[in-house]
Amino acid sequence: MNGCKARYLIFFQYLGTKYSGVVKAPPDQPVKGIQNYLEDAVRKLKPVNEVAVYISSRTDAGVHALCNSAHVDIQRRTGMPPFTGEVLAEALNFQLRPEAIRIVGAHRVADTFHAQRRAVARTYVYRLATGASRQAPLPLMERNLCWPLRDSELNIGAMQEAGTLLLGRHDFSTFRALSSDAPFQDPVKTLLHASIEPGRESFAQHHFHRNLQFWEVTFRCRSFLYKQVRRMTGALVAVGRGKLSLSQLQELLEARDSLAYPTSMLAPPDGLFLTRVEYEEQDLLHHRQDWLTES
Template sequence: MPSCIIVGCNNRTFRKSKKQEKIEEKQKITFHAGLQRQSSNCFIRDADSVQGALETALQTISPKSLIIPSLCLSSRTDAGVHALGNTAHVELENKYNTVYKSSEVKRYVNRYFAKCGHTIRLLECIPITHDFHVRFSCKSRTYLYRFMIPKIYEEQRISLPEIIHTHCLRSHNFDIDRVRRGIQLFMGTKDFTTFSAQTTSDRKIQYVRALQAFTLEEAQSLMPFDPLSKNFTYLHFTCKAKAFLYNQVRRMVGALIALGLGKITEKDITVMLQVPSHRNWNSCVTPVPPNGLHLLNVEYDPDELRRCTILQEEEQQKAPQLEELEWEEQQQGLQLKE
């Protein structure tokens, strides 16, 4: 009986440079080029993507799966975007026709990641039925965009962890109150065509979306004991919706930061929303870099997830019964021989 398993993991992705490739060789740290597998052929191992690394790790579990692991992802993140809680489902089958134990899958997969230096960890593993789909069953996705503002004009000394996870604004003149008012322009059901990157796909895209939440909050330094962390004010946008368009969060945040810096007005954002078009993007706005973006959480209906979960307690109860049947068959075989 094939079993589908939903997995939850966190990861860090980077845009590779020649310097980073040298770091990989010396320190055995793998920098990933994004979440999605780069090759469409599941028989080719792809260690450069998070999906490829996880699929390779799943091939190390015991008993070995008769089906080559091919992940279905709930959310796709680009190179440079981090994920603190992403999900995927995968179909596995073994020769014993049993459901894999969650603890064993996590042990094998995380051992592989640690051995290979991957900045990925499998956080949770749940056996599920075929009724559950990790993308279509998703109730909401929450993203956080982290950025910082220098307290002193032209301050360039940045704490190293912040470089990886936080976008630094070069200007210290930033109107936070104006940005918070500008957030309200995005709330409600809107056509976000202008705030999505144009793709070459022939697939029909639904550009009308509704944000469930969008806030701007003051944040803390990632490394408060570093003296350099005191040179900046830290903030983060939190955005929640059922689904987002390609580059939508980075473009919305870019528009709001441009608003806070005085490069555009509220009217400019309103025009981009009211006249949805890829050609209507304001040239004064730049989408924010990917390093500040983090996928925080992918949420599901707990009742649906509970209904589709294969209870391992039931599988454990079946195990003694199977052993008892096997023992009876062996005894019958011995009696026939006598």
Template sequence: MTENQKHGLELSIDSSSQRPLKIGKTTDELFHGDEEEAETMNPKPGIQRYLVAVEYIGTRFYGSQQQPNCRTVVGALEEAFQKFIGQPVSVFCSSRTLPPHEPGVVHKAVNHFLQKHEGDVTVVDVRSVPNDFHARYKAQERTYFYRLVSGPEALSSFEKDRAWHVPETLNIGAMQEACKVLVGHHDFSSFRAAGCQANSPIRTLDELNVCEVASTPYFPTSMERKQRQGKEESEIEVPCSETCEVGFGIRRRHRCFVVTARARSFLYHQVRLMVGVLKAVGSGDLTVGDVGRILEAKNVSSARPMAPACGLYLGHVKYDLPPAPH
């Protein structure tokens, strides 16, 4: 994951499909779709299916799926793939196919055409997969990250649309205790936004934690550089923010927190709703006990306002794939 990544998509491409574009919601935690799509994706002779990992800055697009007269992620990818293979290509947010090419060739060629334009969509990996592979339904685990920056200073221009700016001081210890309440197998109805298409609110949350990291972009002072010399990475303290004396023209850094959520699947807006509750615990508006009561209420109206989309990153989707060829 890079700092510019807003959302990751695992998808592939079908150069011969003329079916209407059908895509799940990709602006949040789970691709919602219908099982019929997996059943109707029949392989064709002479066609290789690819799994393509994509990163993009979501705030620069009008969503992911194709829309008339709007710039979308799918539109940018379709344009780049068409320039690569010389014919129209339909992109779907699941596994698709192309005429056979080496994955490395697909990777370099598509990025070449993407970078010639806005450069805010990048293919980060391409793998050949079996013809029955489906990126949505074959996913074993998804990991999301959410970035919060805390402090009274105005948000840096470099952090705009990259994190949720919280002016209050956050109690990371209380937030970590609140995370423990939500980990496990639960009915997450209180963290399920309206419009969720999942059949059941029951999910198993394998990991939820919060840690403090250095704020970015971080440029160490001469004193900090000297302090880092000879130290292991684990020994380096996170730079101070609110209490540090800074010189003229030097921005006082925010504290930066990253929430990690890992599960096989998530409900619609589940991660952002959980972060909203964790932030309220960190600021003292809720207690750890309140988190348990919200979970037991099984009603989304009992949760705190949802965290904004700007801080959400899809970091990793785990598949059972053969080792990549060297």
């Protein structure tokens, strides 16, 4: 007989530059996704069940995460107790050592818990760098971690006003890139937060690249459409550069048509970070209490 099966919620971070995205890539694809490496790491712990990691939030190739999440079931052999969250995180990190992927937390949850469906909000931050040029290129340690703009200044006030136009409940079809699952996604979303603020001075900026200014564009919503954040960021940058007016942004939003969005305006993946996936704390505590009672 085998031991009991335990479900875990894991939080993890990664630099997405060398991966095909967070979703698992097929076996014949040379560049793998984060999910491939997570599942391989779990398999090396020798569970008796088939391993499947369920990712909460999709990110594409080149996009990073300070905190994504997923759930996974692990059934150990008879006589072996379930892993504690701390031990599981340490064991997975040992297996993931060669990769730019790290587990930052693991928690045992109820068998009915689903990482994607239980999430109540997700926060993305897009990093911009103004003032980059041929004479003053982006610092090496910031490569692939922000969008370098040669503009020395952006109209931040206009960008902040543009962000308020996107707040609230809208049909965001214009800001959804077409994909195979697009027809099944509800384009109506409630954007809870949109802001642009100065980023903290980086180490390289402080010591050498003083001409650079970093900015952080932040969006928070229960869920986002495919490439919605990159499209919204690109639109705000276009407003900041004076290439898109507020009225034109409003027209794009009201068009509710993915093809109405200028493809040249899309922000590149490099500067995008998933920074937080939120769950109801009471829900998670309830799951932990159930586990303690059963134990």
